[in-house]
Amino acid sequence: MGDQVVHHRLIDGCKASYGEPRHKFSPSVNSLLDFRNIKQLYSHQAEATDYARAGRNVVVATPTASGKTLTYNLPVIEQCLRDPDSHALYLFPLKALAQDQLKTFNEMTALLPETVRPEAAVYDGDTTPYKRKKIRDNPPAVILTNPEMLHLSMLPYHERWSPFLAGLTHIVVDEVHTYRGVMGSHMAMVFRRLLRICRFYGADPSFVFSSATVGNPAELCRSLTGLDIHAITESGAASGKRNFIFFNPVVSPYSAAIQLLKAGLARGLRTIVYTQSRKMTELISMWVNEKAGEYKDRISAYRAGFLPEERREIEQKMSSGELLAVISTSALELGIDIGGLDLCILVGYPGSVMATLQRGGRVGRSQRESAVILIAQEDALDQYFMRHPEDFFSRPPENAVLNPYNPVIMQRHLVCAACELTLRDDDYLLKDDQIKSRVHQLEKEGVLLRNKRGDEIYSTRKRPHREVSLRGAGSTLHIEDTATSALIGTIDEVRAYSEAHEGAVYIHRGSTYCIKELDLGSRKVRAAKERVGYYTRARKNKSTEILEIYSQKKVFGIVMRFGRLKVTEQVTGYEKRAVKGGKLLGIVSLDMPPVVFETQGLWMEISSEIKRRSEDEFIHFMGGIHAVEHAAIGILPLLVLTDRNDLGGISTPMHEQVDGPAVFIYDGIPGGAGLTMQAFEQAEELLKRTLQIILDCECELGCPTCVHSPKCGSGNRPIDKAAAIFVLENMVNGKPPEKIEELSIMLVPFGEEVKKETNNSEPKTFGVLDIETRRSAQDVGGWNKAERMGVSIAVLYDSEQDKFFEYEENQIPEMIKHLQKLELIIGFNIERFDYKVLSGIHAFNYKSLPTLDLLIKVHERLGYRLKLDNIAQATVNAAKSADGLQALKWWKEGRLDLITEYCKQDVAVTRDVYLFGKQNGYVLFTNKDKKKVRLPVEW
Template sequence: MVRTGELLDVLLAGGLRADRVTHVERLPARPGEQADWPTWADTDLVAGYRSLGVARPWRHQVEAAEAAWSGRHTVLATSTGSGKSLAFWLPSLTAVRADVAAAALDPGRIETFGRRGSVLYLCPTKALAADQLVSVDRLLAAGHARDVRVATCDGDTGFDERRWVQQYGDVVMTNPDFLHFALLPNHRRWARLLGSLRYVVVDECHAYRGVFGAHVAAVLRRLQRLAASYQAGPKGGPATPGGATAGMAASGGRAQRRGPVFLLASATTSDPAASAARLLGVRPDDVTAVTADTSPAGRKTFVLWQPPELPGARAAELDDEDPWATPLPLPPIDRDALDDAPGSPDGSAAHDGSAAHTVMAPLEPAEGSGPLGTGERVVADEPDRPRRSATAEVADLLADLTAAGARTLAFTRSRRAAESVATVTQAHLREIDDSLAGAVAAYRGGYLPEERRALESAIRGGRLRALATTNALELGVDITGLDAVLIAGWPGTRVSLWQQAGRAGRAGSEGLVALVAREDPLDTYLVHHPEAIFDTPVEATVFDPTNPYVLAPHLCAAAAELPLRTEDLPLFGPGTRELLDVLVERGALRRRPSGWYWTHADPASRLTDLRGTGGYPVRVIETTTGRVLGTVDAAAADSTVHRGAVYVHQGATYVVDELRLDDDVAFVGRRDVDYGTWARWLTSTEITSVTSEIQWGPITWGFGTVDVTTQVMSYQRKHIPDFQVIGTEELEMPARTLATTAVWWTAPESVREAAGVTAELTPGALHAAEHASIGLLPLLATCDRWDLGGLSTELHTDTGQATVFVHDAYPGGAGFAERGFALGATWLRATRAAIATCRCASGCPACVQSPKCGNSNHPLEKAAAVRLLDAVLAHAPHD
């Protein structure tokens, strides 16, 4: 283990890079606090943990395990590497083994088979489920407790293996998507599992936010309802949907509730008990929250870092993530784009990294889409004195740390950046020692599962010293003993930042973290204002399980699983009865005296997609060998694996020969090329219908449906490493349209003149107002910022005015824009207050800067935005 002080010296290069450090934060060490093993804990499991090096558990592990064993829903929200898995596996595996032992003692009784309990483990990604499978197998082997049958089951599981899991699995590891599409609709095949379900483990539950979180909340309610139906009867009397504590019964010293106990593991978030209760559909008082982290933590040195200026150079030629080669001859515009989409670990749910870098995001468009109402995405003028790109800087730092013997993760914002950092780092290390280059690799979504498992094993075992990764490794895959973490650009939330930073110095050792700023005002602000990072609490997990746009298709799915009864309605929340009436009126459900029924031939589960991925992944196949190299998400395929695109896989370059969208296949050939490809696209926003419209004098407020259409038009080849343009090729790609709902307000020239907002200030004032209003709407609409998109433009073709749009980032809308329209004056006053009361001089993340602005938060005019909002609100109704 390399000492942190030595690693900081490596970063500083003997003082040559000291001017790049804007702040050093010393986070003190924390001693661990242990507790005795619970008396009820299975002795073989305890022996297994001890043989794996856990002599005694940490106090927070015992507190969470005790709460779960007593029959209470429990959420454990502690830092990365604090051992959350022990807290949920100890009670759940003990319960299963107790049932196994009871069956062995009296094998002749017919009810013995039904008494053997089961556990369902849910997590956001297949990678995490596979990692937990390895960990549990290791524990059971160490404790000689091989009588527990553990398996993963997801969309990749074959029919025969799936049938074995249905019949024999004691611990089943899967994800919410499989639960929604396969397990719940076919619940009769899973009757044994559901009827014996003791615990449901919901890992990394902070990932369930926004619309994705609302979907998962509905899925968990459907699960509770079916489990209760299978567990009702002579064994314990009538089941209580939602696991109400009134139905408790003692069994073997363990309090059992009728229905499973939920164990949730989370990163450190704001008010985890409230979030967990909202996810499960219970009262916060019914959830025990354990938040005091008693695991040891070594001293952590957190460095804020800004790359150096490159005088006289053009940023477009130097930034290895710049999507376009040269600025187009158009004025600076609002070209915001979503970075890493929620619900998937590296943005793969919607696109490959930032839309401002390489791809489009038709299902989750980001803030802003064009100048003068055209919707064209163009490159704004770059600063006169650009700085070195964060990815290039991180590659240098990673090479130096690797050469010094450190084990490091380098987090990047996109898949392209992960490959770039790994490749450049390897090139640097070859100049020192050829053998060192083999100690660095890339890790990202789109790799085949076996390749990702091999990389995880290699970094865990020390065969690799460094991985350049997307946020795919942010979640709880068990990688310990790392010396340092490099973060190329603000990851979007403080929860993500601390999750990534927590990889350094795990297991109580010292660690070094460096946040390297991208050339973006948000990143620049943060590295120069450390209080915004270190003195600001982490965000809450925000989602609305009663959102009718989300809940309606799940009520249909629930009715298809089992007819909905009146007694089921409280489980799904207030307003459910009224929503069912609407579904009956529209013919989706049929009402009978006994309940609500799904009577259609098509599966109701197909009415909605939890993540909104937009289609099946596109397989990338090597033409000559037929080997599958990986996958690209459907939303990213047009811009990343179009004909002629360069596809990089672990440093090897391939060129796409053919993209067959109908077959979800891209054929590539292995070629050594000295260039990369960057897609160019157009996006337009069109009002298709106006549902409601009101006038505030000269101001028009509108709500209706819009089409956000994106089409890849061409791509450019740029020479690497100098990024000179060497060619442009036209493409014929299909247009992708997101039909959604939006709210908009206009700012006529007379209003802008009254506010003193000149033509030069108008783009920045509108842009700042758009960013701030998107940041404030989640307070009124119970959504997440990533659930929204927007546009601000001096002249929109449909309104004929300067207009600010905010739209739902989901097909058909999700109710957020509609809520904004209903609370227009309240919303805009809150927006104005947030900007005006912020103590910054010209705009910061607390007011007008956005963490997902693809136009690098430019232009922004804070003062002009306040004046403009004052002028607009002067016409607002007084009520």
């Protein structure tokens, strides 16, 4: 197979570099080190423990197997021995890591006397209710958990955890590089909420982060916490020689992986095979079961979806040497201890230099010589590195990016925070101006509510935490098996439109399901288990609107801008493609509602001159810019730590706001994740790399290596590779524009709030209208037949005359003339009820009247309706004198005088509520907790 090796590089090992901590550890801690036969700390371990022991925030970003565990265990154990009331919280992205680290912690402390030995416990979804209560009531020195448990079980019930939180001195965050993109945006708010609660209990913990080698560890951790973090990136650990082999197979990558695995097993090499998907893990494992012969019982698959006890067993067998090989998804990329390995086979480029080094770092742990084989797939990045291997080795690890102020994600966490602890103006969270601005915006929208005094802010929700998924931006839908009603998976709402629509094929644990119903109302997707020989791919129409421009610059021969976009995506149908070969079997139309979301994105404004030249050369311009969009998205993971599935794109030969052709690339999640913001900063490299990847590809018309996208909504049509090269060469080699033309969109520096113009014009005359009916809803057959109810009395207050006018049913035409003279008609439920009743008396277009319905405004703010009596009593301390049923009784008794007084009182109350709201910018109401809270209004 040697002719398929395109590059081989031997990376020399290095000797260990040691260091001494500034202050000696206590004899107890030194005895723990002696027991583990550790005579000296590596230089990075010594430096990191200095910072952690001093209560300062630190991140250690060194390669796999460099001993990062000691950097937090030693300071934590020392602190717990010094002060038995001290506590530490360890956070791991995977439950398996927590179990692994518990074992390590207990092994380290096993020699200490039982009376002083710090206890540790795992608190996660596998912990029994009895054990959870025990941990809460008598918290151990160290709790090992994951982000979901912190978000769902600890923060909402912090009062139960007060002894633990009050003594919290260290927060350990392992594998922090995984907290990027969407999850990073969530964790930025989770950490801020945690620090807020800690301060409430008088604690000021410091952070110890550990990370794989990443380009910007300090910046990443600063974005996550808002705190200053010291970064340690030089490893003092020894390492063995490592062979890196780039392998471009002539057969399929999976067949090549199987051949190489077989060769490794025959030589007794302990091997790990990484695949890009669960499906490939299962397929290679199936080969193992069928053809591995004597090695059959010494190989296992490993991925998410296995039961915890299954994963523990595999980890234990790998660590003991009972298993010779494991086939895994990224689940084993993180630092779970599975012993020393010799060979790492990567089926496809993992998407980043960082992930490649992280996975490759699992081999050669005992300083033995090892090998990492990267098997290329058809993907653009795989083939790019096969042609430019030197670029891989000269390239620094990518920067991990996140948007700590994603407005969609921030809103959900602020609602959670207000629920955990009432927000005040001097709140820890509100020291951040961007969070403070968002809180004020949520107040205006009625999502958060201020109390009557105006010094506290409450959540409108009782327990909002379960509606927030830390690994997605949208709300979560549950996928159910129609036969058993069992839950088979979850999916984000945004992804559900394109992956869980009716007719879509969904794969779970090797089984195929056909989606029968996407029920957004009940948040459920119903799927039936069926064996089919095809997969589905959604077809979409997309459009984008530019809302704000954050930054703009000249890039070679074009203008590129970065800003806030509104993206509209509509799934119009789906393709059925054969599993073998991917042949198109048919297209099915769908009638789906559009998905509209705001995000961040960059766009390339291609000059009309480039378009004209293309047309003069008879080049397919639209096919060219569409291909540029695909190639740019495919190459972006070279610049930003992301996956192409996290990005979206739109290319158009004529965009109305740009007034010309444009290619848009945007973050594929509501609110944005900071991906295109970083890409915009590297705009020149993005264009050069995009051109290079297309030029280097040996295909004739375009393929997945260069300009085809596996997730294109239009099935990669139209696509023109030659046109893409022509357009890009004109962009890169073109003359820079003389000036940047201004668009009719406001240029707003990133992070600053747009000052919106408000209409302060007030009506000179207004009227307040209320009517009482002759018949009840029951009498006429329901509220939907209000036009049959008749009018007993109508009362209209005229602000110009400061007078109440009364109209009986036969005087309604006269009242309408009066209404037409007023600049504004005000009522409470006037549009849905009063006007409908009046329409049965006199045929007039009541909707033509300038109307302000206070109930509609309240509903728009809160999402639910309130009674006038609630608002009136809280706002102007005035109650209704009666109710509608009493008024109907009076009508039957002929007491029109009493009905009129009651109706007049309603009108006066509505008027006073309106005037209070207009003057103060809010009204009051009593919420479900019996607290009087402010509801901001603009009327």
